[in-house]
Amino acid sequence: MSSSAGRVAVVGAGPSGLAAARALARNGIDWVGFELADDVGGLWNIDAPRSTVYASAHLISSRSTTEFTEFPMPAGTPDYPSHRELHAYFRGYADRFGLRDGFRFGTTVDAVVPRDDGRWDVTAGGTTATYRAVVVANGTLAEPNVPTLPGGFGGTVLHSSAYKRPQAFTGRRVLVVGAGNSGCDIAVDLVHHAAAVDISVRRGYHFVPKYVLGRPADTLNRGRPLPPRIKQFVDSRLLRLFTGDPARFGFPRPDHRLYESHPVVNSLILHHLGHGDLRVRPDVERLDGDGVVFTDGTRAGYDDVLLATGYRLHYPFLDPALLNWDGRGGAPDLYLNIVGPRAGLYVLGMIEASGIGWQGRYEQAELVAAHLAAPPAARAAFDSRAAGPRPDLSGGYRYLRLDRMAYYVNKDAYRRAVRAETAALRGAGRG
Incomplete structure (x- = not known):
């Protein structure tokens, strides 16, 4: 001592x-x-x-x-x-x-x-x-917050904390579970190397682009803060002009107003969805051998399940x-x-x-x-x-x-x- x-x-x-x-x-x-x-x-x-x-x-x-x-x-x-x-x-x-x-x-x-x-x-x-x-x-x-997924899986299940480089997934079919900022960033990263990329989503998100009118989005309103309801009203409509409706790309509609949860600061995810480089899937119901069954009853095969679960x-x-x-x-x-x-x-x-x-x-x-x-x-x-x-x-x-x-x-x-x-x-x- x-x-x-x-x-x-x-x-x-x-x-x-x-x-x-x-x-x-x-x-x-x-x-x-x-x-x-x-x-x-x-x-x-x-x-x-x-x-x-x-x-x-x-x-x-x-x-x-x-x-x-x-x-x-x-x-x-x-x-x-x-x-x-x-x-x-x-x-x-x-x-x-x-x-x-x-x-x-x-x-x-x-x-x-x-x-x-x-x-x-x-x-x-x-x-x-x-x-x-x-x-x-x-x-x-x-x-890492690692949820317990029911069922069994013959491929690899890992948390996003272990993800470093997309080259490790070259030619593989990957399911990213979770569409927060890390999940969306990793999905965008993977589309250039993986054979297929899906992203499983439990709830809807608001998407904020990194640039608005040529400037970083978070630098546009740095003066006196607007009252919450006015800011939500104005910014929600501004986002529709720049990102459109994420539900059009398969995301669920958010169950909350803008800024009541951390928004996803990523517009490339919508870009790649629009180009067919990845797909949105519902929440996972269970792992199933060489694939995953989702809550809507559909099933897809994967080599890797990557948990972007925070x-x-x-x-x-x-x-x-x-x-x-x-x-x-x-x-x-x-x-x-x-x-x-x-x-x-x-x-x-x-x-x-x-x-x-x-x-x-x-x-x-x-x-x-x-x-x-x-x-x-x-x-x-x-x-x-x-x-x-x-x-x-x-x-x-x-x-x-x-x-x-x-x-x-x-x-x-x-x-x-x-x-x-x-x-x-x-x-x-x-x-």
Whole structure:
């Protein structure tokens, strides 16, 4: 047992972990970080042991709405950078702010345990040390959500987290299960190599093109946000002009309004459907030997079934009760998706929102740093609010009640709430 009692432990060196390290350092708070991989970047480091990106992966939000404000991406970076450019960006961010030396790379965090004195024991790399606080920033897209499909299959069933390159499926018949952003991207990737590609869809989606009027779609409305119903009305009609009706291509009609679930930012899927390069299939009823039976009673033969069924939250080094969570479905019940019931434990990056970008994660980190630096009375007032009713972070949108939407927020409502708490803590500190 060693002691680092005055330091803060940061778990993860992806975007949220780097944001945590930067905010702590900027506020004069001593920290040490732990990262399983041998470099920064999180999932955008395709060589990392837990990276789930594939060779053709790019941002689905534009660089200008995603980058850290104080560290813009280099001139000449494409509107939608690849994983290679993003890994280089995070390496540059770590080097620019001197963060790299603070991380212990190639180190697994095995346990984070509270102590009776209010501090935390962290076991990592075979050594246990005591820390003032712990910031958990190990990401939300590393632990595959693998459904159990009834029946048996003689081919290969794999999750999209194991998908790297389409050449591995050359000449094969592939069924992609799930039509979220990853499922659609992978289906588009596969059509150039596989013998046949189908995509199985349980529910309808809204499709947003990456470009509207020659500009990245998410840069067109960056002023004062419109009220939800007006924005949904206007944008839905604008999308019809650019993408048409996805039901025409075989997709079910959405059971929700635009922005009440994460839209699919991909117009190439409709392009390839229109060219007959792939087909939409209903939900899977069962696997059937050398094929799949669908809920409409049809059957088709496949060599591979690729599950683009998303990810689940995964904090294996923590007792879920410390996060107000049962450890299974849904999401931890944390104040502002950051602060749990036990003092000194914070989670960063457990948010999903259209357009929140990495700056939204950095603002989370600034709140953590402000909380750690605040005088006792200000911290007590914050902690009282954190133990009370949860603020409405929906911004007036009626998000679908699904596990994958359990930590979805409206970016404008969320950032206002986080900034207000940070300002209150800092104002109290100055007083």
